[in-house]
Amino acid sequence: xxxxxxxxxxxxxxxxxxxxxxxxxxxxxxxxxxxxxxxxxxxxxxxxxxxxxxxxxxxxxxxxxxxxxxxxxxxxxxxxxxxxxxxxxxxxxxxxxxxxxxxxxxxxxxxxxxxxxxxxxxxxxxxxxxxxxxxxxxxxxxxxxxxxxxxxxxxxxxxxxxxxxxxxxxxxxxxxxxxxxxxxxxxxxxxxxxxxxxxxxxxxxxxxxxxxxxxxxxxxxxxxxxxxxxxxxxxxxxxxxxxxxxxxxxxxxxxxxxxxxxxxxxxxxxxxxxxxxxxxxxxxxxxxxxxxxxxxxxxxxxxxxxxxxxxxxxxxxxxxxxxxxxxxxxxxxxxxxxxxxxxxxxxxxxxxxxxxxxxxxxxxxxxxxxxxxxxxxxxxxxxxxxxxxxxxxxxxxxxxxxxxxxxxxxxxxxxxxxxxxxxxxxxxxxxxxxxxxxxxxxxxxxxxx
Ligand code: NDP
Ligand code: 2IT
Numbered sequence: 001x002x003x004x005x006x007x008x009x010x011x012x013x014x015x016x017x018x019x020x021x022x023x024x025x026x027x028x029x030x031x032x033x034x035x036x037x038x039x040x041x042x043x044x045x046x047x048x049x050x051x052x053x054x055x056x057x058x059x060x061x062x063x064x065x066x067x068x069x070x071x072x073x074x075x076x077x078x079x080x081x082x083x084x085x086x087x088x089x090x091x092x093x094x095x096x097x098x099x100x101x102x103x104x105x106x107x108x109x110x111x112x113x114x115x116x117x118x119x120x121x122x123x124x125x126x127x128x129x130x131x132x133x134x135x136x137x138x139x140x141x142x143x144x145x146x147x148x149x150x151x152x153x154x155x156x157x158x159x160x161x162x163x164x165x166x167x168x169x170x171x172x173x174x175x176x177x178x179x180x181x182x183x184x185x186x187x188x189x190x191x192x193x194x195x196x197x198x199x200x201x202x203x204x205x206x207x208x209x210x211x212x213x214x215x216x217x218x219x220x221x222x223x224x225x226x227x228x229x230x231x232x233x234x235x236x237x238x239x240x241x242x243x244x245x246x247x248x249x250x251x252x253x254x255x256x257x258x259x260x261x262x263x264x265x266x267x268x269x270x271x272x273x274x275x276x277x278x279x280x281x282x283x284x285x286x287x288x289x290x291x292x293x294x295x296x297x298x299x300x301x302x303x304x305x306x307x308x309x310x311x312x313x314x315x316x317x318x319x320x321x322x323x324x325x326x327x328x329x330x331x332x333x334x335x336x337x338x339x340x341x342x343x344x345x346x347x348x349x350x351x352x353x354x355x356x357x358x359x360x361x362x363x364x365x366x367x368x369x370x371x372x373x374x375x376x377x378x379x380x381x382x383x384x385x386x387x388x389x390x391x392x393x394x395x396x397x398x399x400x401x402x403x404x405x406x407x408x409x410x411x412x413x414x415x416x417x418x419x420x421x422x423x424x425x426x427x428x429x430x431x432x433x434x435x436x437x438x439x440x441x442x443x444x445x446x447x448x449x
Contacts, residue, residue, distance in 0.1 A: 007047065008033045008040070015056050022105025024325055028112050028350060029056055035432035038421045046440050049448060055439060058111060059092075060084040063104065064154045066132060068147045071140055080151055082130035084164055085111035088442035091162055092128030093118055093378060095169030098176070100135040107131055109325070110169075113349055114378070116435030117371040120410050123382035128164055130155070136171045148179035155180075156187050161194035161388070167381050168198040170324065173244055174210065178203070194388035197381035206384035208399040209377075213347060214248025214322070215400065216376015216407045217368070221318060221345035222256065223411035224366040224427070230342070233257035238316040240264050241323030242285050242292050245347040245374065249320050250278055262314040264323065265292040269311040273302040315339035322347030330355030337363050346370035357428060364425075372414050372431040379406045 015029050033052070040047050066078040081104055084092040094114040097107070107129050115127025134147055158164055168177055177198045184195055199205035208215070218232070225231055235258045239246050242263045250260045260276040262269050270276070270292055277299060284294045296305035312319065312332035319341050321328045327348065333356035336344075343366040346352060350370055352360070360367045380403050387393055414430035423429050 005037050008036060008052070011052055011056065014053070019105065019108065022103075022108060024109040024350070025105045025112065027354065028109040031354065031428070032112075032116065032432045032436065035429045036436060038429070039433050039436065042421075045444075046437075049444070051440055051443055054443065055086065055115070055436070056112070058083045058085045058108060059087060061104065061108075062155075062158055066134070066147070066150050066154065068143070068150045070143055078132050078134040078147070080130070080132045080154060081107045082155060082158055082164070082166075083107045083111040083128060084158070085127040085129070086115040086439060086443075087126035088439055088446060089119055090124035090126045091160075092164040093125035093167075093381065094127055094129040095131075095167045095378075096172045096176075096180075097129070097131035097169040098134045098136050098171030099131070100133050102131045102133045106325075110349055113371050115439060116432065117375045118378055119435040119438035120372055120413065120431060121375050121379040121382060121406060122409065122438075123379060123406075125165075125378065125382050125385075128166075129169075130166055131169065131172075134171075136176075141175075144176065145179045148176050149183040152180045152183040153187065156184050159184065159195050161192050161385070165194065165381070165385065166196055167378070168244065170243070174198065174200055174205075194385045197384040199384070204384075204388055206380060206387055206399055207394065207396040208403060209380045209384055210244065211248040211251070211400075212380035212403055213245045213374050213377030214250070215252045216379065216403055217245070217249055217320060217322070217345045217347045217373045218252035218256065219376065219404050219407035220368050220373040220411055221320070221343050221366070223408055224343055224345075224368055227415070227425075228342075228366070231256065232318070235259070235317040236261050236315065237318045237320060238262045238311060238314050239320045239322055239347075240269075240311050240327060240351075241321075241348065242281055243323070245377070246320075246322040247278070247281060247285065249322055249345075249347055250276060250281070253318075253320075254278065258318070261316055262311055263292065264311045266323070267291055268293060268305055268307040268309065269314070270295045271304050271306070271314055272299065310335070312336050317342050319344045320347050321351035323351065324348055325350040326353050328352045328356050330359055332356060333359040337365070341365060344368065345373045347374050349374065361426065361428070366425075367427060368411075369428045369431050371435060372410050372427060375410055376403050376407055379403060 110129035118125040193204035345368040417434040418430035
């Protein structure tokens with residue numbers, strides 16, 4: 001009989017063999033399996049019935065052609081994906097990403113992470129993820145609309161409020177969700193509000209959904225800081241990215257008395273000695289849809305733009321990576337440590353490399369992994385589904401207070417699980433085990449399916 005760790009290693013080797021050329025998926029699976037040794041030692045029955053092997057295999061993977069017409073009349077082709085990973089806890093739930101780097105391995109890693117994240121929220125949602133290698137940069141509004149309509153023309157047959165409920169992610173915000181919902185409604189002749197979340201407030205969206213991921217990550221880090229008797233007041237924060245998650249992370253941190261030193265996009269980063277002016281970032285990114293380099297040009301004195309480079313070289317107390325996977329490397333973690341970082345909250349999905357996580361944990365930095373820290377977005381999506389199902393619409397305060405209490409619960413279950421398994425303060429282990437146990441319990445009850 002192989003030892004349990006050998007058994008988990010064999011499962012990982014098989015995942016790698018059967019999913020060749022998908023390094024991000026291997027990375028996400030490896031991290032979870034590394035946490036499961038302890039749980040399986042305590043509860044060997046969780047390894048029965050090939051349960052762990054089944055958790056690593058998506059229930060369904062859909063890949064399709066997306067033809068669309070650009071403004072000059074040229075016909076373009078992109079590839080669309082939806083990976084319906086696990087529906088033990090509820091309908092598949094997870095965002096749609098439009099970015100040229102999207103491939104099936106990226107969507108699988110995101111769908112795998114989403115399954116455990118959604119379980120941690122305690123809401124009845126399974127895990128899924130989708131997207132396309134379409135690059136929205138530089139595309140007109142009309143091109144974005146035609147692309148979204150073509151994407152939904154194929155995807156609609158796989159969705160439904162009780163089947164699969166997408167939302168936004170990189171490159172997909174309120175505008176894209178509106179076009180997709182419009183096309184779904186037209187094709188199905190159903191006003192099925194709960195089929196997509198992140199909708200606009202004029203047609204069934206939830207208040208606080210737009211803010212939820214960034215606010216939620218801030219609440220999670222606030223809870224971690226509290227375990228050491230600290231709070232955000234007077235803290236210097238660096239937030240990578242300048243999209244949906246980054247903007248509302250900066251907003252909540254600033255409201256708690258923190259000072260935002262820098263933010264970025266994929267071309268470079270800006271530092272503002274006076275603290276980042278959030279209204280200006282919103283104007284550049286949400287209204288004009290321009291590059292963050294514009295910030296320094298429009299702001300003038302005190303603001304600097306650095307092309308390329310690493311935003312993690314900017315000294316800070318709290319780092320909130322909120323752009324994309326593997327954006328924070330071992331080298332970056334060492335730079336942050338030298339500059340005295342005390343907490344890291346992952347707004348993005350898998351933004352820290354395994355080496356970076358190890359460095360933070362060995363140094364005793366409070367580290368909130370994405371599947372716990374950024375779960376506020378999908379949790380508020382589930383609140384949007386609740387509002388849609390009951391044809392209700394809650395106030396901002398009501399919705400945000402639900403979000404805040406969900407984030408406190410996620411923090412507490414990660415902390416108590418880490419303690420139960422003998423590694424207090426290890427939120428990675430706590431999140432992986434607590435999420436796994438919820439999915440595993442439901443899967444066992446449902447039989448071999
Ligand atoms: P947005 O498209 O609104 O913003 C993405 C930001 O990240 C942009 O500033 C973008 O810069 C930057 N970025 C994207 N790709 C890269 C890259 N390859 N290298 C460097 N920078 C990059 O997306 P979101 O804010 O919604 O998503 C950000 C992260 O948060 C993602 O990892 C997403 O999966 C995760 N997330 C999102 C949730 C949500 O509710 N939206 C919920 C939970 C997690 P540029 O414009 O130059 O591309
Ligand atoms: O990664 C994520 O959790 C999201 N992009 C949000 C998913 C959702 O369904 O709200």
